[in-house]
Amino acid sequence: MDKRITIYDLAKTLGVSAGTVSRSLNDHPSISRKTKERVISIANELGYKTNKFAVNLSKQKSNTIGVIVPKLNSIFMSTVLAGIEKMANEAGYNLIISQSLESMEKEKINAKTLYDSGVDALLVSLAYDTTDFDHFAYYIRNKIPLIFIDRVHNLPNCSTIIIDNKLAGFEATEHLINQGCKNLLYISGDLRRNVYSERFKGFKEALAKHGLPFDNANYLESDLSPNSVKHAMAHIKDTHVPFDGLFVANDTFAALCLKELKKENIKIPEDIKVIGFNNDPISDLVTPTLSTIHYPGYELGVLAGQSVISHLNGGINLQPTNAITLRHSLIIRESTLK
Amino acid sequence: MDKRITIYDLAKTLGVSAGTVSRSLNDHPSISRKTKERVISIANELGYKTNKFAVNLSKQKSNTIGVIVPKLNSIFMSTVLAGIEKMANEAGYNLIISQSLESMEKEKINAKTLYDSGVDALLVSLAYDTTDFDHFAYYIRNKIPLIFIDRVHNLPNCSTIIIDNKLAGFEATEHLINQGCKNLLYISGDLRRNVYSERFKGFKEALAKHGLPFDNANYLESDLSPNSVKHAMAHIKDTHVPFDGLFVANDTFAALCLKELKKENIKIPEDIKVIGFNNDPISDLVTPTLSTIHYPGYELGVLAGQSVISHLNGGINLQPTNAITLRHSLIIRESTLK
DNA sequence: TTTAATTATGCAATCGGTTGCGTAATAAAT
DNA sequence: ATTTATTACGCAACCGATTGCATAATTAAA
Structure with missing residues (x-):
């Protein structure tokens, strides 16, 4: 009854292959308009929902961005997060947020957890006492965009977003x-x-x-x-x-x-x-x-969001030393x- | 070189089946201590990391908890979130946080997005102008724990966490x-x-x-x-x-x-x-x-986190009317x- | 030693999509 | 009408685990 509809179900009722259904749903150019419309209409009719787990596995990406902040409950940080969230959300990314509670140990654990859960990128504002940076090595090695915000450290191939x-x-x-x-x-x-x-x-x-x-x-x-x-x-x-x-x-x-x-x-x-x-x-x-x-915390967040998304989409914007500096004011x- | 090690790689080098590797890694009782140790040691040696995407697909759960709050950048809400995050993190769950920006429309979109991305549970503090609640129907129908925090609404089978x-x-x-x-x-x-x-x-x-x-x-x-x-x-x-x-x-x-x-x-x-x-x-x-x-925002968050996790783990604690009221003070x- | 009971492992289907490659169907060119 | 391009679609492998069931290996009982 509640069983989820899959592309195979759609394929069967339409008499086409699963591949065709998949391509139709993704607006692939090699499918005729007519077929696409048939697929989409049936999909709506049957209440098809794409299973993100399968997509993730297949594409090896999660459509999520990880964030590590020292503390959530600071007005500055939550403002930054609000900016990040806005951009991520608009671009269809989910945000997994974790806090280091100003401890490098927890920051390490969080970095690992987020890596394991397959975030497509990581935004970090460093903990109070972070002294080594090995926990970010995975990211760099595997070319997962890593961007530091506000409390930054200069690592090769990582952007930083700060004020002067x-x-x-x-x-x-x-x-x-x-x-x-x-x-x-x-x-x-x-x-x-x-x-x-x-x-x-x-x-x-x-x-x-x-x-x-x-x-x-x-x-x-x-x-x-x-x-x-x-x-x-x-x-x-x-x-x-x-x-x-x-x-x-x-x-x-x-x-x-x-x-x-x-x-x-x-x-x-x-x-x-x-x-x-x-x-x-x-x-x-x-x-x-x-x-x-x-x-400008909110703008900082917005910029961080935009930056990470353009990394992810374009693959462009990967200049070696990429430091964005925002304007402050007295x-x-x-x-x-x- | 950078290719990820899979259980199949482990299986091959150990001369056992992938199933055995999987069960060993999960400490399944039907595997001998000796084999488990061999598997684990090789896994460490080769730097095996479990692929969450595959696990998620297989288990149809994501180990993430969704949260929708009106605004991230309020000291109260970010304090609540800090409490939730702490509990979720300790229990090994990731938190996907999104903000409705006080708009029901965005709340609806967020609810849908989080549903589609397969969160195991949802915590919500309602937007300023939310009047209907159809967007939570999926959750209830599919028995995904849904808990309201602070700005609540009485829906069947949903807990609420508030003060008096x-x-x-x-x-x-x-x-x-x-x-x-x-x-x-x-x-x-x-x-x-x-x-x-x-x-x-x-x-x-x-x-x-x-x-x-x-x-x-x-x-x-x-x-x-x-x-x-x-x-x-x-x-x-x-x-x-x-x-x-x-x-x-x-x-x-x-x-x-x-x-x-x-x-x-x-x-x-x-x-x-x-x-x-x-x-x-x-x-x-x-x-x-x-x-x-x-x-007590932090305590509220902690309690919300605990509550949702006990729902997820035990499956117990699913009383029909489950309202937790925290103590306030003048x-x-x-x-x-x- | 043989049989029965346990324990440990393998097999293979399954989760639900994506995608490279090959081919059938249709359209255009000759 | 035949050949050549184009377009549309199907096949099947693949992503990397999990897990029910069958079977092999080991141990205990007879």
Whole structure:
């Protein structure tokens, strides 16, 4: 009763071969219009559904794209994913999404699982602590498109999609300086991740350009989790020369800092000016509103989606060094007013 | 060279049949320990990887779970997804995630696509405007587990996982009343969605219990998008009897309202007390901090994942009316202080 | 040692499409 | 009307597992 209709069923009722049915359904040129129409009409009538499992086996591809992100529940990442999903969906691809939870071990397992389940391509934003990249070797060896997003690593034949984090870091820092800050603190994530190290470079370059000294006190590495805010506060208070400018590696952590600073009766922006990163919705809702760097997450996702799909379809677009850089922008709000 | 090793290759080099190899790899009882070990060791040596496509075709199942959510880029939904993903991943299932973008049409397409690609189960949180449910008929007819999350609908043989929105709405409202509010406004989403209509019921019940009148002015339907804040403000200002308490259907919109109200020089909580919903991170970062209802999104996801997996594994747990209700809690912050 | 009971393996069909190659059917050219 | 192109379709191998059933190998019982 509920048995699925196959091309063989169609072939039998039409008195043609299964091959003809298959080709008709796929609009193959070597089938006459008349036959195609007969096949299609019968297929509709009988409620034929193509069995993807069989197609997959036969074609050795799954029509799915794998994604590994550090965490799903971050507004930035979920925005990126929304962009990817939109493109994938429009192109008829399914998205298998997994999270590394910022652990290289889990990232490895996910990479393997996705490989085994036969994804046609893989999009990755690296975990916090990923140091080696052997788990991507299968993909490269088997020419499965591999694209890094945001938190990237330079591997041969892999595209990367990023913003110019160094420049963004430079601009954020220079903005603080232009607003009169003399002693800045960059609160960073793990420097092994390009996004943080690049921003750090920009930070230092801006200091250098404006003749401001840099020493270790001007840099604080953090895991950017809510629990770490108190470490950051301790660092800020313990430093001999008081900071008057804060460049924080993401808006959420910046917002947390803002809250703590206010608790300590430190005035923003009068005493300390603060700039975040990402332009998360939160940055416009806190008090004072938070200056930040707009990071176009959705566009990033869209571009990543488009890129991977053009890889898959065209096979073109496989330039050896293929790095796409999106435009960021500085957003000035209350937290850095003079 | 790069050709994949199949069970036939293993069979040939071992001098046994493919069936034996298959059974060995799956630890089938009718194979001797010795043979199993030989097979497994050769498999490792040759770098054998099972071809999921073949397994899927043979077993007619995909080891994937489909998910349709309204939007990926909401902190609540991505938190739910994080919970689902964790459970699915631990159980060896892949997650195919798609978003309806709050449109029933896209929800239908997604449901069909996921069905066609052979997901073993489907988790759904309904789009804003979904009114009919035919697109889930395949699933029910073919006994593919279908579970609704958060934004649910009662379909035969489908589980739902929710919180008690009516009670939560009641508690939020009663809290406002206890803090001295006399003229409340409930800013709601579309009442066709259970979450909003249930909260509305709770709202009205609390008013009734405390002898407060209710008329249409006490209720405002909104799409809860940032653009709609001005409508809400207009409603608040145009009403003859000024409101002194606001119950807003989610924290993000509540935060937006907070900001606008402050712009209008309305004091929170002195003039108007505000309570949100969800306990998004943002609710603790705005000024004043926002009272809200804690909605355990991650736990919801975990439970949804567990539930679907136990359906798939045990086949048990298929009670006809299977509604899981999670515990919520009232979180009192500054925005509703006396 | 022979027979019966167990245990281990092989055979071959099956899952449902795709596709290269060969040929029949039709159309065009001579 | 015959030959040559073209077009339309069929055949059958193939993708890589799984699995019911038959049989061979081994062990236990008689």
